[in-house]
Amino acid sequence: MGRGVKEDKTMPKRGSGCFELSVIFLLLNVSGFVVPVTGFSLKYCRISYNVAICSGSKLETVPQDIPSTVNGLDLSVNKIKKIQASDFKTLSVLTQLDLKRNSINQIAPGTFANLISLKKLNLNNNRLVQLRDDLFDGLSNLTELRLYRNHIKAVASTSFKSLTSLTFLDISNNQLQQITLVHTILQHLPNLRELVVKKNKLSTFHSWELTNSSIKLASLDLSQNPIAVFSITADVFPNLAWLNIGDSSTKLWMKWDVHNKTFLSRVSTLDISGLRITSEDMETLRDTFNSSLTSLRMNAMKHTNLLAVINISCTIPTLSALQLQLNRIFYVHSNFFQLCINVKEVDLSNNLIKHIDDQAFRSLHGLRILSLNHNKLTSVPGDVRNLPTLEELDLSKNNISTLKCNDFAKLTKLRELSLNQNFISALQECVFEDLIRLRVLKLQNNTLSKLNGAFKKHLPNLKQLRLNGNKLEAIKRGEFMGLLSLQNLSLHENQIKEVENGSFIGLTNLTDIQLQSNNIRKTALDKGGFNHLLNLIRLDLRDNHIKYSDSSPLPDPPFSQLSRLETLAIPGQHSRGKSNLPSNFLQGLTNLLDFSARNIQLLSLANETFNYTPRLQTLDISSNDLKELSPELFSPIQSLKSLYVSRTSLWSLDFLIGANLTKLEFLQARNNEYSILTEKVFNSTPALVYLDLQGNSFTCDCDNAWFKRWALNNTQTQVFDAYNFVCNYPPDLKNTKLLDLDVRSCTVDTGFICYISTTFTIVLFMVVSFTYHFLRWQLAYAYYFFLALLFQTKHKNKQGHDQYDAFISYNTYDEPWVIRELLPKLEGEQGWRLCLHHRDFEPGKPIIDNITDAIYGSRKTICVISRRYLESEWCSREIQVASFRLFDEKKDVLILVFLEEIPTTQLSPYYRMRKLLKKKTYLSWPRAEEHPELFWEKLRQALNSKEDLGDNRFLLVDRP
CATH class of the missing domain: 3.80.10.10 (Ribonuclease Inhibitor)
Known part of the structure; x- marks a missing residue:
């Protein structure tokens, strides 16, 4: 610590660092035992x-x-x-x-x-x-x-x-x-804005029992209560707009008592269906709502003079909608709506109407909506033609069998016409000619077998046409060419076999066509019937009879012109035997997003099948006999997000490994033949969030250990119904649950291994640290000792004379003294053969080998010692190898020549160790300055002496 610097007591003392580091490592080990976060597999639920x-x-x-x-x-x-x-x-x-x-x-x-x-x-x-x-x-x-x-x-x-x-x-x-x-x-x-208290046992309704102050209720339903008295004595409902007090179960007549006409002045919709109400009470009720009521519902008024209450109601100037369902009306006579001049909407549904007078609606000058569904009408009422303002007409669920040319004459403002669920068997070309503003036409569930050109010229603004549930057998060329604005066409559940070329000509705005549940075969598709549907987005052909015997490409793919199609469904084709799909069946569908080919008895799919659908996101090929799928099949559809492959007899899901479906989020693969699921399969679908494997059975051994842990612990993918996965193998575990499998014996506890290995590392680190600090010099000596032992094995059996008289070990800085003083004397004057690094070492040979060969090839080793020498690593190795000859050959070959005075404290443990072994032959050049000839003579004698351990005759200076 430098002068003037105080000790920082907040810093750890030397030696405490190792302990703290050990603690950190141990804490890291403990973290390996933390329980993982619960995954997405739920026992009884699924997440959507x-x-x-x-x-x-x-x-x-x-x-x-x-x-x-x-x-x-x-x-x-x-x-x-x-x-x-x-x-x-x-x-x-x-x-x-x-x-x-x-x-x-x-x-x-x-x-x-x-x-x-x-x-x-x-x-x-x-x-x-x-x-x-x-x-x-x-x-x-x-x-x-x-x-x-x-x-x-x-x-x-x-x-x-x-x-x-x-x-x-x-x-x-x-x-x-x-x-x-x-x-x-x-x-x-x-x-609170809406309160529904219907069908309780409330016998009276007094406003003072409910509240004494104004409340914000906008809707109150008190229906189906046995209320005998309805009394409002204060303005507690200033915001009430919808009130239902109908469907009373009491056989008593309700007493209506509203003290002030303004108390319910904001009510716009009132339902008094089923009430027993007299004409006088109706007049009172009318006076209560005279300024606000727009919609009145009087359904099932069984014990009331219906005609009287209708006429009283219609004197409310604001009334615009009148609902009269379930009143068992058989006949609508001419004065039924005599006073309803302001009514715009009439609902007579669910009655027993068979006849309507030709003047029944004469007072309804502004009628916009008329509902007559679920009655007994056999034809379109003639009085309908006298409603030029009509916009919606519902005649569904009647007994109408024939439509005449003048049935809808003058209805130029009609926007929606419902004729579904009647008995209409044919249309006439002129029947819809005046409906120039019609947008929705419902003709489903009749017995239509012929259209007779009804849609070739008229209905220019029709957007939705429903013809499903009829008996149509063929779509002729130009059948719908007058429907220039049509967007949705329903033709499902007919008996259509033929779709002629040009069947849909003119339908340039059609986006959705439903042709499921017909008798369409591949021959109908081959005629190019869909070529004119350039803007089609959805096409449904499920439950037909389309079948291809092989996957050979078609000369004229059926959907080649439908470049905007996004959804194509062909599941459930009814055909005998197995089928294939032509490799170019989807050609032209460059924007297809959703394709379903479920249950069409496919045996295989050509790898080129989806080359034409690069944007496909949902694919359903379930319930086929595919058995295996090629990864190449999915190469063109890398945007796939949902895949259904249930009941396809797949032996594994390994096709996903090479399919590169990195965007797949939903996979349903129920009821297949695989029993083992590997980690690679799910690593190849990194975006998967929902996995449905219901109905499969699994091998309950270590092969599925990873899948069990993954299903329980992963937090991204929901494995639906995982807790009900059952085992089919081995026999002793059959019908047990996969997630109950004990997999502890299947794998080494990684946490425990980390704990042991880290603990061992810490201990080793500490042992090495202590050893280095206290025994590093002893270890270094042992290293060189064994190094010399290694080379001794190489040289101990050598025969013959030594190559040199002495090997000179010196530091580079002392080389001038060696060249100027030592060599001239020993080689020049005395004739000794000396070995020097720069002159006699073999080029390309490892240094340590050169040193060892030189020392063992020389009788003596002269160490020219200086402070630089003691600091040199290579000089240290040379003296250690020479010292080893003392142990190996029992020869003291070492001659130490000190070029300068060096205190004993600076000598390394190597030299002190030699002193302990034997004091022998030490020469000092500084002390020989007065008698240099004596120094060289002593050195000559040392070189000439034998290597006996007991020879001490040539001591010049004994260095303790």
Whole structure:
């Protein structure tokens, strides 16, 4: 430590560093034993779009393995009876919770305390009897609560205390008997907008029992309650716009008592269906809503003079919509709507109407919507032609069999016409000629077998045409050429066999055509019937009879002109025997995103099949006999995100290894033949988030050890139904669960190995450190000792005379003295043969070999010692090899010549060790300055002497 520098007591002392380093290594070892994060494999649920779906799993308790990051949880249709306080404690980001159709009769206090983000809670169809204090504590952000069809009889005063954000509440179909219970609810719900209390046991409705102050309710449903008295004595509903008090189950006549006509002045929709109401009460009711009502529903008015209440209602000047369903009307006579001059919408559905007077709608000058569906009409009512403002006409589910040319005459403003589910067998060319603004035409589920040119000239603005469920057998050329604006054409569930070339000519705006469930064969496709659908986006040909016997390329691929097609479906072709798919079947479909060829009995797929669909994202080839798939098949479709290969008899999923499907997110591979899944398969699909292997059985041994650990621990890929994977081998584990397999014996514990190896490294490091600090010189000496021993083996059997009299060991800095003083005297005057580095070492030979050969090839070794010499590594090695001859050959060949005075303290342990062995032949040049001739004589005598260990005659200076 430098002068003037104080000791830093915050720094570790020497020696403590090793201990602290050891502690760090040990802590790193312990981290290897940390339990991994739970993966995506759930026992009873699956996750879709961040919603955990556990419905229909026969659960009796809430699963505890739901990831805390889901924002939706569906536990509907199970057998849960009790909700525990800990069931949802980790789901703080949950926004939707569905618990309907269970058997819940008890909810523990604090159950919802941690669901601070919950927006929607569904408890419909359970067995709750009482809502206890603070039941919904913690749900301050809840906006929608459904309690339909429980057995609720009592509500505690603070049950809804926390629901300050609630806007919708459905507590219908329960056992509430007094409106005061509803008051208990409403007092804590300042933001409630919709309240549904239908089908309880409320016998009266008095506003003062509900609340004494104004509330923000906009919608109130009190239907299906036995209400005998409806009384409002204060303006408590200033924002109410929708009111339903219909479908009363009481046999009494309802008493209507609204003290002030302004109390319900904002109600625009009123439903009084099924009420027993007199004409006088109807007039009172009319006066109450005279300034605001726009829609009135009077369905199933069984014990009421319907005609009278209709005419009273129609005197409300603002009334525009009238619904009269389920009133068992047989005949609509001329004065039925006599006073309904302002009505724009009439709904007469679900009656028994057979006839309509030709003047029945004469007063409805501005009628826009007329619904007559589900009646007994046999033809289009003649009075319809007198409704020039009509925009929507629904005649579905009647007994109409024939359409005449003038049935829709003058309906130039009609936009939607529904004639589905009748008995129409044929069309006439003129039947739709006046419908120039028609956008939607529904003719499905009739008995149409001929179109007779009905769509060749007319309906220029039609966008949607539904002809499915008829008996069409062929599509003739130009059949739809007048439908220039058509976008959606439904022709499924017919008997179509022929699709002629030019069948769809003129349909340049068509984007969606449905041709599934017909009798279309490959010969129909060969005619080029789809060539004119240049803007088609979706084409459905499933459940037909398309079959190809081989994969040879077609001369005219059927979809070569459909470059904008995005979805093509051909699954479920009904044909005998196995089939193939032509290698260029998809030629031209450069923008195809979704292709389904499920269950068409394919034997193979040519590697070129998808060369024409570079943008494909979803591929379904399930339920075929493919057995194996080539990785090259997927090379052109690197954008694939979803792949379905279930029930294809695949022996393995190894095709994924070379397929390079790096964007694949969804893989369904159910019911196949493979039993082992390797790590390489899933390493090749780095984007996979959902894996469905349901219905496979697995080999339960170490071959699947990796897959078991991966299914449990990976946090990216959800392995659907993994906990139900069963074993098929070995026999003693058959039908056991794969995830119950004990795989500890299958692999070495990596953490334990790391612990042992790191501990060993630490110990070794410490041992080496201590050894180096205290024994480094002894180790160095031992190193050279054994090095010399190695070379001794090489030289001990050599025969013959020594090559040199002496080997001169010196440092480069002392070379001038050796050249000027030593060589002239010993070689020039005395005639000795000397060995020197620069002159006698063999070029290219290892230095250590040259040194060893020189020392063992010389009788003596003269070490010219100086301070530079002691610092030289090579000089140190030379003196050590020479010293070894003392042990090896029992010869003391070493002559030490000191060129300068060196204190004993500076001599290394090597030289002190020699002194311990034997004091012998030490010469000092500085002390021979007065008698140099004596120095050279002593050196000559030393060179001439024998190597006897007992010879001490030539001591000039004894250096202790």
